[in-house]
Amino acid sequence: MQLKKEISILRIEILKSMNYKAFFWYSLINPFIAFGVQFFLWNTVYLVNDEIGGYTKYTMIMYFFWSSIMAILTNSDAVELGNDIKNGNIDRELLRPISLVKYRFWMHIGKKVPYIILALLLWIVYLGYCIITKQIDGSAWSLYFVCVAIIINYFVNLLIGLLAIYIEEVWVINAIITFLKNILAGYYIPLSLMPTSVLRFLNWTPLSFMCYIPVESMLNRISKDMIIIYVVVSAVWMVVLHFGVKNVVNKLLKKYNSACG
């Protein structure tokens, strides 16, 4: 399969992301500062508690470590597509020999390449530790779940962004949905700490695949049976979201009128 177009998009985005080096290094370090806060917070909480919601001190701190990594891997500006379509800023992209959704996806991956390399290095070290301590089962699947998280997050952000075409003052709705999504995906707090009924519901939605399930699989907190179920459910959601987004974007583009001279 030739990926010439995709690789050239990746290359351009990598160069663009490295343009402002100070900002680039800051964006690499920032999630670890946020993790540092969580580390000290939970370190103090566990001085008086042995276990909280089924998490020991080690698993809780590792949860926040990996959720910080997930945050930098999965956050995207895919929400901007809706505004760009509304303002007619996609003309040049439509002329390219690649579909708009695919183009934007590879742009998104291109921006993430330095973070993906960092995450891969950390994951390899962590996997080595899991092999030594013979806790490999869930960790081996974590790479699959991380890829799923990136793809599902991208599609969900795209759908949120496409609201801009229908609603005028959409930035607030975007922001509120993003806040809710981040809480319900488990970025800010493990979903296991939420009421059981909420967790049971979220486990079948794409939200839990954005952060919670990838991190839980890394921590070997998912049984073998559940891993198989989650693999199937996540694959179904990826297909559903892919066709959903493709359908919506194609319908919108049929009605799209460019303002070019």
Place this chain on the structure above:
Amino acid sequence: MIKRIKAFMKIEYLFIKQNLLIMLQFRISYFMSILYEIAELSVALICYSIMFMHMDSIAGWTRNEVFFLAIYAYFVDITCTMFFIGMVSIPEYIRNGTLDLFLLKPINKQFLLTFRRPNAVQIIGFFGCIIYFTFYIYANHISCFRIGLFFVSMICSISSMYNVLLIVVSMSFWVVKIGDMWSIIYTFNNLGSKPLNIYPKIVRAILIFMIPSAIIINIPAQIMREPNIRILLLSVFVSVFIAIIGRCIFKAGLARYESACG
């Protein structure tokens, strides 16, 4: 001196009134912005609520005290956004050479540049926080002495935040692109928005003396929890020190500024 302060307050009132009238021309946009502010605050409160389903306290801070800390952090954020957001434009004025228009006006330059573009969207959130503080004081039977200490620490906190932002934007007189310094400041404010005793001593010292996030957010909430004159005096000392540094850097920057006008 009092006459000058009254004049500044009158001018700021006019700026806010003007901004509010403009904002209220787009009512839906205005109320949507308020909704956003509520959502932003709710995220922190929801996370803490979930944590407190599994524990009674965090580093000795009860649920109400932690909520107070989170709301105070939010209060500092909206106060700065409401009154000091005009500072965001200073680097652009310096780069484009359009700062001259402001330097020619017969008013204190620092006041004009930093206070001239208030954001009236935050008014409801601002008064909402004041009402919450009042309710908190009443419900917890806080003494007048502690209220007085809290008020002084609140002034130090807002003043410190203002001067930290002033120092950052004043760097534009020397550095072309200060870019995302704002987000760096808010990252460090995130450190200060947690109970201070979760950090080891060295981190606490950094948060008090180097990046005064503790002075800005934590110490007022700490004083409301447990009055401590020593911490308050430390907070006053650090905020006066930062104010002097901020003023000196700003004046030095102005002296260095060269107009781009023909």
